[in-house]
């Protein structure tokens with residue numbers, strides 16, 4: 001690529017353009033680096049008869065037995081659910097949605113101030129670009145560590161323009177509370193003492209990943225986000241503009257999730273699968289692209305502090321259900337998860353006890 005064009009598109013050292021800028025160029029054929037051949041199509045037929053469970057938080061909190069059972073089954077069988085009546089102030093949601101949309105539509109000159117340093121997770125840019133040959137995803141992202149507040153990057157967080165920073169701060173605190181409420185409810189449905197899980201989540205660690213998926217003239221040949229499971233304990237996803245794109249793996253099929261306005265899509269990550277000794281499941285998911293509309297999502301990841309050690313919760317290990325996973329430090333889990341040698345393999349399989 002011509003370095004001048006690269007510069008205009010906002011590339012890093014590895015010549016990775018901003019997809020948002022690339023998608024503004026007149027184009028009918030997508031550059032080869034973005035073409036992902038042989039993708040499994042979604043199973044629309046399955047999705048019309050089976051939808052990810054919709055859970056009402058109000059009912060859960062008022063101890064509605066049916067809803068608690070539905071919630072337990074969602075965590076066991078789907079690893080995903082949509083949460084309604086979650087009690088988060090609609091104006092907090094509106095503010096964060098508007099700010100994120102405005103951020104992605106800022107001129108490149110402004111967004112470039114946040115461009116990721118090579119190898120960094122945080123900042124504005126792309127998902128792990130490590131080589132010139134690597135296939136790229138059709139998405140830009142903005143990733144920040146939000147909680148505990150002392151982990152905030154002093155070169156990044158304070159530079160986020162107002163009122164975006166303020167919107168992120170109040171949204172982050174509301175989601176931290178929601179995460180703790182859900183973990184407590186999980187302890188109840190798993191019939192364990194709340195503290196067995198909660199003590200790991202004191203001073204919860206939280207990061208936000210804002211994803212921007214521009215429209216693409218060849219949507220079936222590109223991928224917004226490759227299939228993956230989330231590393232942390234609980235992900236709370238807000239879909240900003242009610243555009244479809246998230247698909248989850250269910251019984252070997254890709255099932256699209258229909259967005260509901262202001263509902264959260266919540267999923268269990270690898271660390272919670274380990275803590276629940278495999279009872280609650282961390283499920284693979286991906287983001288697809290459409291040809292007309294830009295899609296924006298905000299994934300907020302929650303997990304125990306980096307210095308904690310995780311393993312199956314002792315009361316969930318029984319003679320009938322021996323420990324499925326080894327104990328491991330949280331920081332080591334993330335290190336393994338993000339290591340470049342996995343080649344698509346899940347790090348959960350690396351910590352799984354063979355023949356358990």
Ligand SMILES: O=C(O)CCC(=O)C(=O)O
Pocket residue numbers: 209211225230237245246285286287297299
């Ligand atoms: O954009 C989406 O719907 C999925 C995002 C996601 O899976 C992630 O950021 O980990």
Ligand SMILES: [Fe+2]
Pocket residue numbers: 228229230285299
């Ligand atoms: Fe994810």
